[in-house]
Amino acid sequence: MNKYNLNNKYKAIVIGGSAGSFQGITKILSNLSPDFKLPLILCLHRLKHVRNGFVEALSLKSVMTVCEPYDKENVKKGKVYLAPANYHMSVELGNYFSLSTEEMVNNSRPSIDITLGTSGYVYKEKLIGILLSGANKDGALGMKNIKNKGGLTIVQDPKECMIDTMPSAALDITEIDYILGVDGIISFLNELNSHYK
Numbered sequence: 001m002n003k004y005n006l007n008n009k010y011k012a013i014v015i016g017g018s019a020g021s022f023q024g025i026t027k028i029l030s031n032l033s034p035d036f037k038l039p040l041i042l043c044l045h046r047l048k049h050v051r052n053g054f055v056e057a058l059s060l061k062s063v064m065t066v067c068e069p070y071d072k073e074n075v076k077k078g079k080v081y082l083a084p085a086n087y088h089m090s091v092e093l094g095n096y097f098s099l100s101t102e103e104m105v106n107n108s109r110p111s112i113d114i115t116l117g118t119s120g121y122v123y124k125e126k127l128i129g130i131l132l133s134g135a136n137k138d139g140a141l142g143m144k145n146i147k148n149k150g151g152l153t154i155v156q157d158p159k160e161c162m163i164d165t166m167p168s169a170a171l172d173i174t175e176i177d178y179i180l181g182v183d184g185i186i187s188f189l190n191e192l193n194s195h196y197k
Contacts, residue, residue: 009126010152010192011126013038020135025044026062035193037077038192038196042081045108054082054085069097071097072096074095086109088105091121116143129142129143132166133164135165158179160182167179
């Protein structure tokens, strides 16, 4: 039974989150199918002076390899890419990352809007954007951009979020495709993966 009307057209998944999202993202990464095919691109607000520990903490839970990409690194299937502390992370035409230390956006670097927006520009209708718990509006415009480019959009159910500002801001300006709890997001992603050989 294909509950979500999915197919195998998607090329990437981009996930944004801030305050209250760490528990959700670790649960997602630990419950994905071990053969998950698509790249997961994560932009999570984090302490800019703390360089170590975040990748390691996610790696302990994740069934997929977690890394911080270097500038101009190609996006590959089946890996989790985490925006490095204090860098904006964009996806560029040609399917590679670029990192920059330009001004903060929404008081944040990395900015979720930048990662989501550039991913939407590159992947268009072949992108899935997911926005989790967070305390500011970063990510709302990024989700709008993904939707406008034909991508599929999901927000964590605000009722489940530790802090619902971020998903609520996205819902205010965009007709989001699915509002799901973390368990629902996991089911969605695993069902999506079942469509890929």
